[in-house]
Amino acid sequence: MKDKIIQSLKTFIITLIVAFVATDQQNFVYSILKTLGYENEIAKKTALSAVITFIIAIVLILTSYVWSKIKANIKRMNVSLVTKLDGTKRSNYKFIPNDCEYDEKDVEIEIVLNPGGWLSNLLIKKMGLKLNIYFNPEILDVSFFDKWDSDTAGAFRLSERNISIDLLGEIEIKGKTFPERSHILNEQFKVKPIRVKNDVTALDYVITTEKFGYITRIISGTLLSIECDPLKVTCKGE
Numbered sequence: 001m002k003d004k005i006i007q008s009l010k011t012f013i014i015t016l017i018v019a020f021v022a023t024d025q026q027n028f029v030y031s032i033l034k035t036l037g038y039e040n041e042i043a044k045k046t047a048l049s050a051v052i053t054f055i056i057a058i059v060l061i062l063t064s065y066v067w068s069k070i071k072a073n074i075k076r077m078n079v080s081l082v083t084k085l086d087g088t089k090r091s092n093y094k095f096i097p098n099d100c101e102y103d104e105k106d107v108e109i110e111i112v113l114n115p116g117g118w119l120s121n122l123l124i125k126k127m128g129l130k131l132n133i134y135f136n137p138e139i140l141d142v143s144f145f146d147k148w149d150s151d152t153a154g155a156f157r158l159s160e161r162n163i164s165i166d167l168l169g170e171i172e173i174k175g176k177t178f179p180e181r182s183h184i185l186n187e188q189f190k191v192k193p194i195r196v197k198n199d200v201t202a203l204d205y206v207i208t209t210e211k212f213g214y215i216t217r218i219i220s221g222t223l224l225s226i227e228c229d230p231l232k233v234t235c236k237g238e
Contacts (some may be wrong), residue, residue, distance in 0.1 A: 013056060027082065074222070077116035077124060079131065081205060081228040084108040091230040095193050102235070104192035109133065109156075111165055111185040115178055120223045123166040127216050129224065132164040132208050136201045137196070140233065145188035156187040159237070165187070180227060194234045202232045 023153065033044050085107055095102045115121050135142055137160055143149050149158045157164040171183055171196055193199075205228055207220045 024034040040098070057156065071117075073117040073119040075117035076225045077167075077222055078114040079224055079226045080112040080114075081131070081133070081226065081230075082112065083203065083229075083231040084110060084111040090231065091229045092234070093234055096236050100195060102193045103117075104141075105191045107128050107186060107191045108186055108188045109165075111167070113167065113171075113183040113185070114224070115183070116160055117174075118179070121168070121173050124223055125173055127211050127220075128169065129167055129216070129220055130208050130210075131165045131167060131226070132206050134161060134164070134204045134206070135163075138163055139196055139199050139201045139235065140203070141192045141194055143190045145190055154187070155185050155188060158189075163187075191233075193233070196235050199235045200232065203230045205230070 002008060033039075033047060054150060084090065085093055085105060087108070093104070095103065142158065142163070144151065144156075144158060147153075155166045155170045157166075167185075170185075172178070205226070207217060207226075209216045209220070
């Protein structure tokens with residue numbers, strides 16, 4: 001269907017241009033044919049149509065080539081968010097209390113980055129795009145596994161309500177090897193429900209940035225595609 005539309009549009013443009021140019025008896029095609037001794041009107045219009053068809057074909061080829069290069073450079077980066085418990089990917093977990101107290105659980109958050117086009121990668125880096133994973137502090141207590149919660153080293157930051165991940169802040173995007181392979185960011189956390197009897201919550205996410213604000217968040221959808229199966233947490237009281 002798309003090819004038919006393009007072909008019809010091309011035919012229309014060629015016919016339209018021929019109709020306009022043919023009225024100008026001084027156009028360069030007619031001038032060349034006149035110099036060569038060709039005066040037949042049908043021959044001149046046929047030659048004019050062939051020349052215009054050739055020029056349009058070249059323009060379409062060049063446009064297609066340039067567009068393919070642009071598309072390759074703005075290809076979106078794919079970001080996969082995986083939560084693991086005891087080294088196994090999980091999308092849900094049920095906490096059961098013991099004497100009205102829940103045991104904490106070690107949860108690993110793994111981010112797999114599959115680089116996109118050169119321009120997309122550069123913009124993500126320069127804009128400082130972050131993946132924020134939100135949790136409900138009225139249900140869950142979340143802390144780093146082996147460092148202070150205020151620690152700012154590495155790509156992961158922990159605040160009262162979210163885990164912020166600087167996607168490319170700690171990764172060098174220069175060179176040929178970066179776009180040729182996946183890159184993994186991971187961090188371990190201790191997760192423990194507070195003293196709630198029965199409740200359900202899930203980790204959710206949003207793309208944020210400290211630069212350019214709302215505009216950046218709008219265009220982030222053209223730079224990133226995110227695959228996420230958020231961890232659902234159930235607190236089952238006694």
